[in-house]
Amino acid sequence: MALHSHREPLSLGLVELPAGQEDWRSVLPDSVDDQPPYDLAWFTPPSERGDRCAVLRERFGG
Numbered sequence: 566m567a568l569h570s571h572r573e574p575l576s577l578g579l580v581e582l583p584a585g586q587e588d589w590r591s592v593l594p595d596s597v598d599d600q601p602p603y604d605l606a607w608f609t610p611p612s613e614r615g616d617r618c619a620v621l622r623e624r625f626g627g
Contacts, residue, residue, distance in 0.1 A: 575604045576603045576605070577579050577604070577605045577607060578594075578602060578603030578606045578607070579606075579609060579610050580592055581608075581610070581612065582605075582608040582609065582610065582611075583611055584610065584611070592608075
């Protein structure tokens with residue numbers, strides 16, 4: 566039995582859902598053919614990223 570078969574790949578989208586957002590469909594990115602852009606979507610709360618430029622300035626002294 567072969568480990569690889571001729572199955573289609575499965576795509577998983579990790580999508581941030583803003584607090585208070587009720588319509589999860591509105592946060593999915595557009596696709597080219599009006600089909601969902603992912604086979605499965607995992608919705609997460611937004612990640613706090615802070616100021617990325619400040620982090621780089623501190624790291625590289627800019």
